Amino acid sequence: MGNYFEAINRLPAQLHSWAQTRWARWTGDKEAVAEATYWSLKDLQGSLAASTQPTSTAIQQAFDDAALTARDPRFIGRETALETLVLALSEWREGRACMVSIQGPQGVGISSLLAQVTTLIHDHEVLISERFCQRLRNTTDVLDLFARTLGLSETPASVPELIEILQQTEPRIILLDDAHLLAFRVMGTRTAVRTFGSILVASQPRHLWILGFRRHAWRRLNYLYQAERYFTHTIELDYFSADELKAVISQRFEHARIEIDWSDQHWSRLHQYSRGKPDLAFHYSRLLASENPAEDDRPEVLRPIDLSFLKSLDMEDLFSLAELAVHGSLHCAEHQQIFHETPDGSLMRLEHLCNRGLVERFIPICGETTPRYRITPILSGQIAEHLYKVNYLY
Numbered sequence: 001m002g003n004y005f006e007a008i009n010r011l012p013a014q015l016h017s018w019a020q021t022r023w024a025r026w027t028g029d030k031e032a033v034a035e036a037t038y039w040s041l042k043d044l045q046g047s048l049a050a051s052t053q054p055t056s057t058a059i060q061q062a063f064d065d066a067a068l069t070a071r072d073p074r075f076i077g078r079e080t081a082l083e084t085l086v087l088a089l090s091e092w093r094e095g096r097a098c099m100v101s102i103q104g105p106q107g108v109g110i111s112s113l114l115a116q117v118t119t120l121i122h123d124h125e126v127l128i129s130e131r132f133c134q135r136l137r138n139t140t141d142v143l144d145l146f147a148r149t150l151g152l153s154e155t156p157a158s159v160p161e162l163i164e165i166l167q168q169t170e171p172r173i174i175l176l177d178d179a180h181l182l183a184f185r186v187m188g189t190r191t192a193v194r195t196f197g198s199i200l201v202a203s204q205p206r207h208l209w210i211l212g213f214r215r216h217a218w219r220r221l222n223y224l225y226q227a228e229r230y231f232t233h234t235i236e237l238d239y240f241s242a243d244e245l246k247a248v249i250s251q252r253f254e255h256a257r258i259e260i261d262w263s264d265q266h267w268s269r270l271h272q273y274s275r276g277k278p279d280l281a282f283h284y285s286r287l288l289a290s291e292n293p294a295e296d297d298r299p300e301v302l303r304p305i306d307l308s309f310l311k312s313l314d315m316e317d318l319f320s321l322a323e324l325a326v327h328g329s330l331h332c333a334e335h336q337q338i339f340h341e342t343p344d345g346s347l348m349r350l351e352h353l354c355n356r357g358l359v360e361r362f363i364p365i366c367g368e369t370t371p372r373y374r375i376t377p378i379l380s381g382q383i384a385e386h387l388y389k390v391n392y393l394y
Contacts, residue, residue, distance in 0.1 A: 038306035041357040063258035063282040067111035070118035081235045088233045092161040092208040100210040103218040104237030107379040110212040126172045132181040132365030166203040166378040173208045180217030186337045216326045239276030269302040277381045322392040329374040
């Protein structure tokens with residue numbers, strides 16, 4: 001039945017595409033033919049798997065979408081964000097209490113920006129880089145996180161003891177990535193978030209905290225806790241503009257020592273279909289680089305993704321996607337808690353979304369063995385946009 005309704009929902013787009021194609025063939029307009037075609041989600045995933053095989057080709061190295069390390073020549077732009085970080089560091093060195101939040105949509109480059117802080121500090125300054133590995137459910141989780149961050153041999157017995165340790169520790173610049181894991185929409189977690197915040201504020205005059213959040217989690221934390229008022233500087237990253245994207249892609253081709261000569265129309269379409277989202281733009285670029293260089297072949301790569309079937313999703317699917325968007329990722333057990341679902345019910349829902357290609361299963365990099373679920377990264381921007389339009393995100 002689901003396939004039937006999906007087919008019905010796709011009819012208008014298919015009819016429009018068919019009409020465009022017929023008109024283009026009658027008029028001989030090749031550009032309109034390219035405009036009328038779409039990437040199916042299955043074909044897109046197949047091309048993504050094929051183009052990201054673990055080989056060492058120059059293209060794959062240049063367009064690897066993993067977070068960039070400090071001084072990586074592929075990191076360009078973000079001048080305003082870097083200026084804000086320089087300002088915060090300057091104020092902190094003068095003895096002023098500072099705290100910085102960096103937030104933006106998934107895949108925008110928060111981790112890459114955090115890594116560049118290394119290039120901004122002085123030789124004598126101490127920098128610590130840590131990331132959230134799990135959600136903070138209680139005070140013990142909070143104390144464990146700070147003990148790991150500070151490299152303590154034992155976890156402090158209480159919050160006052162931890163604050164005392166922080167006050168006696170030499171001043172440090174402390175980066176905390178994946179802070180969107182602070183958000184958890186279940187009863188009983190507010191105490192942990194407030195405890196975490198109180199420790200940051202109490203140690204703020206001595207240490208400079210710089211935290212990276214996913215946008216939708218940051219907005220929920222602001223709604224629930226007015227988090228923004230405790231940060232002296234807020235950096236809001238967004239996907240690249242057309243000019244920024246052209247500069248980033250050109251630099252990566254230059255890094256791979258590959259010359260390109262794309263028309264303005266190609267650059268325009270690349271930005272239009274990727275919406276400036278780096279990982280999706282990189283995928284289009286990888287495909288373009290592997291295509292026959294003949295001009296007529298390139299438009300077959302530069303076409304939009306067909307996500308019209310999102311309109312056929314039921315309410316439970318949409319709410320699950322919304323919670324994944326806000327939380328960044330969820331264990332099956334966390335999904336179960338949020339929706340008061342049975343273990344089998346949550347597993348079935350999440351696996352159903354995996355089968356549709358909207359969600360993927362992954363093992364976090366922090367050493368966990370239990371898989372998490374997240375919105376398929378390359379689709380996260382378009383799915384979030386759809387959820388916002390249909391009033392499921394907020």
